[in-house]
Amino acid sequence: MKTPIVLLTPNLFKIDDAGYLSPAFGDLPPSLDINMSKLSPIPPTIAKLSKLKFLRISQTNISGPVPEFLTKLKNITYINLSYNNLVGHNQLTGIVPTSFAGWSFDTIDLSRNMLEGDISFLFGKDKTTFEMLLDHNKFEFDFSKLTFGKKLWRLDLNHNKIYEAFQKP
Numbered sequence: 001m002k003t004p005i006v007l008l009t010p011n012l013f014k015i016d017d018a019g020y021l022s023p024a025f026g027d028l029p030p031s032l033d034i035n036m037s038k039l040s041p042i043p044p045t046i047a048k049l050s051k052l053k054f055l056r057i058s059q060t061n062i063s064g065p066v067p068e069f070l071t072k073l074k075n076i077t078y079i080n081l082s083y084n085n086l087v088g089h090n091q092l093t094g095i096v097p098t099s100f101a102g103w104s105f106d107t108i109d110l111s112r113n114m115l116e117g118d119i120s121f122l123f124g125k126d127k128t129t130f131e132m133l134l135d136h137n138k139f140e141f142d143f144s145k146l147t148f149g150k151k152l153w154r155l156d157l158n159h160n161k162i163y164e165a166f167q168k169p
Helices: 044-048 068-072 098-102
Strands: 005-009 012-016 031-035 054-058 078-080 092-094 107-109 114-117 131-133 154-156
Touching: 044 068, 068 098
Parallel strands: 012 031, 031 054, 054 078, 078 107, 092 114, 107 131, 131 154
Antiparallel strands: 005 012
16 A cells, blocks of 8 residues: 655645555654544654654544654654544543653644543643644643643633642732
8 A cells, every 4th residue: 555645845844645664664754744644553663763843643543642752753853643533532532641741842732532631741830832722622720720831822621621729828
């Protein structure tokens, strides 16, 4: 099976309707867009793309936890894993790897999945993240303990299990 690749710009590869990502891709340009494809699961070969800054794997058949090997992408500034497995419910499950704690993405989009747990480690006053789309999951954490970076412009946390712990006087 030949994987269709469309070069959109000198820095962006888009892979549509692909069932796999061949290791023969080597080190692609800094952007990879796998959208509306038959890809399942997220191929571990992505971790070898050392120049990757933009990663969108959206509207695919992937399911299960966010792969730990994505944390090997040290140059990533934009990550979008939204709207996956649109047959039935979105199926990315489990927790977000805590090794994302040291990163400041420009944009992180994990919306419309079934991810859970405490993601407060994604926040912090020193973070340079511009946009965080974390809605429609099962995240659960104390909102009152979060601090926000000065560059944060858009934050979507709706349809989660967020609470605010009140201290007794």
